[in-house]
Amino acid sequence: MNLPNKLTLLRFVLVPVFMVFMYIDNPYSYLIGLIVFAVASFTDFLDGSIARKYNMVTDFGKFMDPLADKLLTTVALIYLCLNGMCHEVVICIVLAREFAVSGIRLIAAANPAGGKVIAAGMMGKMKTVFQMLASMLGLLAMALLSMGVIIKPTYDAIAFVTNVLMWIMAVLTVVSGMQYILPNIDLIKNAK
Numbered sequence: 001m002n003l004p005n006k007l008t009l010l011r012f013v014l015v016p017v018f019m020v021f022m023y024i025d026n027p028y029s030y031l032i033g034l035i036v037f038a039v040a041s042f043t044d045f046l047d048g049s050i051a052r053k054y055n056m057v058t059d060f061g062k063f064m065d066p067l068a069d070k071l072l073t074t075v076a077l078i079y080l081c082l083n084g085m086c087h088e089v090v091i092c093i094v095l096a097r098e099f100a101v102s103g104i105r106l107i108a109a110a111n112p113a114g115g116k117v118i119a120a121g122m123m124g125k126m127k128t129v130f131q132m133l134a135s136m137l138g139l140l141a142m143a144l145l146s147m148g149v150i151i152k153p154t155y156d157a158i159a160f161v162t163n164v165l166m167w168i169m170a171v172l173t174v175v176s177g178m179q180y181i182l183p184n185i186d187l188i189k190n191a192k
Contacts, residue, residue: 002056004065007047011068014040015075022079030143033079037139040072041132048125063105069128070098076135077166085138085162093170094131097177104184111187123176130172134165 001009014036021033047065051057077094080086101124141158144150150158181188 001060002051002058004047004051004056005058005061007043007050008061008065008068011040011043011047011072012064014043015068015071018072019075027147028143030139030146034136034139034143037072037076037132038136041136044069044072044128044132063109066124066128067102070102073128073131073135074098076139077131079142080135080138080162080166083138083142084159085141086166087163090166090170094173097173100177101180104180104188107187108184121176121179123172123179127169127172127176130165131169134162134169137165138162 018033018036018040021029021036023029044065047061051061074091074094077086077091081088081091137158141150141155141162145152145155
């Protein structure tokens with residue numbers, strides 16, 4: 001297994017670690033959760049950069065890297081939603097897109113005419129980066145509030161900004177989803 005794929009697997013491992021710190025009732029647990037999320041998000045950038053630079057792109061990476069991203073960002077969105085940083089409809093939009101794209105990828109890989117792996121497109125990558133950055137802003141506000149660094153009105157202002165960013169991300173999610181669905185419509189129609 002090459003280094004980019006190991007970094008992808010590390011991202012999978014960091015998700016439950018992130019969840020544990022988001023669950024622990026401690027003034028510093030959200031800060032540690034934010035750090036874990038940031039490290040996991042950085043591995044997404046790192047594994048792709050290494051894979052492209054050193055020609056280490058694999059079918060495993062094309063399939064598992066987006067899956068690791070989906071798991072990490074979805075878990076973060078759920079915690080953000082619970083803390084007023086993301087609307088439930090945004091999570092529904094993200095999940096609908098992720099299930100649809102994953103389904104298309106599975107259909108393409110199982111195609112009897114020659115399976116193929118559909119890699120993440122540029123708009124999908126932009127959506128993921130935007131989602132990770134907006135999530136970090138919300139997680140930072142949660143950490144600062146739990147440590148007593150900011151007061152509730154400041155938290156509420158950051159929550160408003162984070163919610164706006166999440167709605168922008170939802171639009172990017174729909175657009176990037178269409179970029180997977182429309183070019184593969186024949187693949188979907190001909191699936192057996």
